[in-house]
Amino acid sequence: xxxxxxxxxxxxxxxxxxxxxxxxxxxxxxxxxxxxxxxxxxxxxxxxxxxxxxxxxxxxxxxxxxxxxxxxxxxxxxxxxxxxxxxxxxxxxxxxxxxxxxxxxxxxxxxxxxxxxxxxxxxxxxxxxxxxxxxxxxxxxxxxxxxxx
Numbered sequence: 091x092x093x094x095x096x097x098x099x100x101x102x103x104x105x106x107x108x109x110x111x112x113x114x115x116x117x118x119x120x121x122x123x124x125x126x127x128x129x130x131x132x133x134x135x136x137x138x139x140x141x142x143x144x145x146x147x148x149x150x151x152x153x154x155x156x157x158x159x160x161x162x163x164x165x166x167x168x169x170x171x172x173x174x175x176x177x178x179x180x181x182x183x184x185x186x187x188x189x190x191x192x193x194x195x196x197x198x199x200x201x202x203x204x205x206x207x208x209x210x211x212x213x214x215x216x217x218x219x220x221x222x223x224x225x226x227x228x229x230x231x232x233x234x235x236x237x238x239x
Contacts, residue, residue: 094228097168097228098167098168098217098224098228098229099217100217101217101218101219101220101222101224101225101229102216102217102219102220103219103220104220106216106219107219107220107221108219108221109219110213110216110217110218110219110221110222111164111219111221111222113209113212114161114162114164114213114218114219114222115161115162117158117161117206117209118157118158118159118160118161118162119158119162120158120206121154121155121157121158121161121174121206122154122155122158122159122162123158124154124158125151125152125153125154125155125156125157125158126155128147128150128151128154128155129151129152129154129155129156132144132147132148132151132152133145133147133148134147135147135151149173149177150177150180152173153170153173153174153176153177154174154177156170157170157171157173157174157177161174161213161218163222163223164218164219164221164222164223164224164225165222165223165224166224167213167217167218167222167224168214168217170213171210171211171213171214172210172214174206174210175207175210175211175214178203178204178206178207178210179207181200181203181206181207182200182203182204182207185198185199185200185203186200
């Protein structure tokens with residue numbers, strides 16, 4: 091068994107692959123927009139009074155901008171999804187626990203972070219689908235319509 095079989099499993103084909111492609115593009119664009127300002131100043135986007143070290147700010151900036159691009163392309167999906175899942179777990183904790191924001195609210199909420207966290211989990215579990223760079227590189231040449239087991 092190859093390492094890529096362990097990491098990627100089977101690539102979803104058919105209508106499921108189209109749905110995963112659409113979700114990857116929309117969620118990936120969202121993350122790129124959220125990460126654009128952060129990637130401009132990756133070590134200090136939270137400001138000088140932030141209690142978060144620059145290294146962790148940079149990880150979040152790279153996860154959001156680079157992870158969004160990776161989702162759009164369907165490239166390095168396990169790594170990108172894990173980074174985004176961790177980033178969104180911190181965001182959910184910050185908004186729900188530290189700030190006490192409601193699930194849905196006009197002045198702040200943890201709903202978007204939780205939705206993105208669930209999307210990252212979905213991509214970790216299902217992979218990017220047949221229409222992805224990962225499938226072109228790591229997918230088997232036969233069985234284009236494989237489904238997850």
